[in-house]
Amino acid sequence: MDPAHHTPPAGQAHVLIAVKELGRAKSRLAGRLGPQERTALVLAMLRDTLAAAAGATGIAELTVITPDPVVARVARECGAGHYTDPAGEDLDRLNAVLRAAAADAQSSSGRGPVVALQGDLPCLRPHELSAALAAARAPRSLVVDHHGTGTAALIVLDPDADLDPRFGPDSARRHRLSGAAVLTGDWPGLRLDVDTAADLDAAVRLGPGAATAAELDRIGWPGITGADRRIHRS
Incomplete structure (x- = not known):
């Protein structure tokens, strides 16, 4: 961890968020948004x-795992720590660096839970993450995304347990097969990660956070204007 890392109170969770290089982010939005707009949107969603x-x-501590210096700077501006991720495309590399960051957090975070959380959850409400953490009872639990195939959050309660991340295609099934329990709460903002234009439209309907709303307003995304930002953070 970088110097922003500190030791949180015992029993409090450490959230890990992995973000790839900005030049490779949100490629499935390329048909609607240019490179600079995608970059700005990624950073806005991360802020929210x-x-x-x-x-x-x-939640006691947040760490962003990234090889991108701009993402690392935004993380620090938001009060999060930074764990350096070597650049690369391989999904096993992503899972390996998540496992390494989780082990680092577990060794220095008061032996509390560790949460691997998606960084593109613009509609996330604090109470949703609080409720998911409170609902977790198994050593490892997951929150399935709104598509039913991905993993919005992976929670490990046992400080001696491996996070054992299985992110990538069909990760929800792979996490279930690895023994993680499925959490079934009504948490639409926690489940709504954004990869496609349809996901972004769904986020507009649900109500994004302030940074994402401002960026969508700037680029003129349909359904959101400066006079109509449905923002709910409670």
Whole structure:
């Protein structure tokens, strides 16, 4: 961890968010948004995700895992730590660096829970993450995304347990097969990660956070204007 890392109170959770290089981010939005717009949107969604996670009960520390210096700077501006991720495309590399960051957090975070959280959750509400953490009872639990195939959050309660991340295609099934329990709460903002234009439209309907709303307003995304930003952070 970088110097922003500190030791949180015992029993409080440490949230890990992995973000790839900005030049490779959100390629499935390329048909609607240019490179600079995608970059700005990724950073806006990260800011909203971090703000919501920071406001959740039971969360003591946030760390962004990234090889991108701009993402690392935004993480620090939002009060999060930074764990350096070597650049690369391989999903096993992503899972390996998540496992390494989780082990680092577990060794220095008061032996509390560790949460691997998606960084593109613009509609996340603090109470949703609080409720998911409170609902977790098994050593490892997951929150399935709104598509039913991905993993919005992976939670490990046992400080001696491996996070054992299985992110990548069909990760929800792979996490279930690895023994993680499925959490079934009504948490639409926690489940709504954004990869496609349809996901972004769904986020507009649900109500994004302030940073994402402002960026969508700037680029003129349909359904959101400066006079109509449905923002709910409680």
